Amino acid sequence: MVTEAGTDSKVVGLVYITAWVPDKGESVSTLSANPPPGAPVPPILPPQEGILFLDKARFPASFAADVDEAKAAFMTDSQVPWGVEASSGTISDPAWKTKPSWYLVATDDRMIPPPTQRFMSQRAGSTVVGEAGSHAIYGAQPAPVAALIEQAVKEVQAAM
Secondary structure: HHHHHOOOOOOEEEEEEOOOOOOOOHHHHHHHHHOOOOOOOOOOOOOEEOOEOOOOOOHHHHOOOOOOHHHHHHHHHHOOOOOHHHOOHHHEHHHHHHOOOOOOOEEEOOOHHHHHHHHHHHHHHHHHEOOOOOOOOOHHHHHHHHHHHHHHHHHHHHHH
8 A cells, every 4th residue: 555655765755546545553444434424335245265356247337437338347357356454454654644645536436435535635634636537537537647646746846
C-alpha cells in the first residue's frame, strides 16, 4: 500500500486514485467497517481458502460502471484475488504524515464510498480533486488521472 511504501526515502509525494488512506493502526478492514448510511456494499464474495474475489455478475456495475462493456468484461475476468489478511494489515508509519499527497475522489465510486474518500483525503491533508466516475476511473477517464499525477510532479519539483 502506498501509504506505508511511501515512507521510502526515494518517494517525494503520494498520489491516491480513489484509494484507501489508512492512518497508523488502521487497515482497509477498519476503514470499511462502518460505511456511511446508504453507501453501496461492494460485491465481495465470502473468502475461499483465505482469498477474496468480487462477484463477477456484479463486478462491472460496482467496480467499472463507466468503463466500456468490453473493457469491463475483461476487468471482470482478469480480476486479481487478494488475501483476507491483506485487508486487515495495519499501517505502522503513514507516509502522508510527512510527505505531500494528492487524491482523486471518484464521485460515483461504488467500492469506496465518496464520503469515506473525502474523509481520508482531507485527514491526510491531500490536494483533492473530484471527478464523476467509478472506482475504475483510470480505465474510463485517464485524462483527469494523468492531470492529477502531472500536477503532483510539478508541485513536488517546484518545492525542491
